[in-house]
Amino acid sequence: MDTPLKLQIDEWQGTIAHSIEQHPVPYLVKVRGLDYVMFPETFNPNYAKASLILLDNLGVRPGDTVLDPFTGSGADAIFAVLAGAARAVAIDKFTMPVLCAKYNAYRLGLSDRIDVRQGDALAALQPDEQFDLVVANPPFRPMNPESTVQAMMRDSAHATLRNFFAGVGRHLRPDGRMRIVFSNAGNLDYFHHLAKECGFSSSTVAQARYASDVIMEVYELTRIHATTPPAAATVVDVDTDRLAER
Numbered sequence: 001m002d003t004p005l006k007l008q009i010d011e012w013q014g015t016i017a018h019s020i021e022q023h024p025v026p027y028l029v030k031v032r033g034l035d036y037v038m039f040p041e042t043f044n045p046n047y048a049k050a051s052l053i054l055l056d057n058l059g060v061r062p063g064d065t066v067l068d069p070f071t072g073s074g075a076d077a078i079f080a081v082l083a084g085a086a087r088a089v090a091i092d093k094f095t096m097p098v099l100c101a102k103y104n105a106y107r108l109g110l111s112d113r114i115d116v117r118q119g120d121a122l123a124a125l126q127p128d129e130q131f132d133l134v135v136a137n138p139p140f141r142p143m144n145p146e147s148t149v150q151a152m153m154r155d156s157a158h159a160t161l162r163n164f165f166a167g168v169g170r171h172l173r174p175d176g177r178m179r180i181v182f183s184n185a186g187n188l189d190y191f192h193h194l195a196k197e198c199g200f201s202s203s204t205v206a207q208a209r210y211a212s213d214v215i216m217e218v219y220e221l222t223r224i225h226a227t228t229p230p231a232a233a234t235v236v237d238v239d240t241d242r243l244a245e246r
């Protein structure tokens with residue numbers, strides 16, 4: 001990665017982390033016009049263009065069942081249900097985002113349609129659970145996180161991304177689709193390689209930039225073949241496991 005891009009990513013992610021760390025107690029925000037209570041140590045979508053372009057391009061169809069495996073505040077799952085999805089499962093590895101997602105689903109009267117779980121993405125699902133639509137904003141950057149806030153944006157050696165692609169096919173209906181946001185803050189070539197290796201074709205749905213060089217794109221991924229690819233080996237992500245245990 002060249003130096004100007006690295007500096008822009010450092011500044012971008014540093015600003016997001018710093019903004020999240022400014023909030024020691026829950027605070028009121030508007031997310032795309034909706035009153036929302038944001039919790040501390042929780043990824044605030046208003047601070048991240050990547051979150052907002054995914055929120056604006058969820059691609060929900062009426063009656064969809066939706067999986068949001070990196071939910072943060074829960075906004076993607078909540079907006080999916082508000083847009084007509086029948087129900088959603090929202091997962092996060094850390095406690096504060098899980099509490100935030102549960103609380104906002106409750107105050108919006110959606111608790112019976114949004115099932116919020118704490119766990120390591122797909123590991124929080126039953127083996128036979130399947131969805132029409134997966135919406136995902138995973139951590140992008142292949143670096144070791146040193147705090148829970150950094151673990152919202154960093155993924156040691158893309159272990160989380162690899163586990164996600166290795167397992168997601170089993171949880172997607174044969175005609176299911178995914179909307180995933182990714183960025184050149186991570187390895188975009190590797191993202192597309194993993195997607196293809198795991199049996200998905202992708203097309204770009206939306207794009208945004210931070211400064212001149214940081215690109216983020218929402219992709220729609222669908223299966224190349226109707227068959228479910230074999231599960232790949234699980235990668236152990238020691239760094240985020242250690243932070244989640246705190």
Ligand SMILES: C[S@@+](CC[C@H](N)C(=O)[O-])C[C@H]1O[C@@H](n2cnc3c(N)ncnc32)[C@H](O)[C@@H]1O
Pocket residue numbers: 043044045050051052054069070071072073074075076091092093094097119120121136137138139140151152153160240
């Ligand atoms: C970039 S944030 C996105 C949050 C939210 N979906 C949004 O768009 O604003 C990534 C989220 O994934 C969570 N996360 C990171 N690693 C995870 C893992 N292995 N399993 C589940 N959640 C994880 C982080 O805690 C964080 O809330």
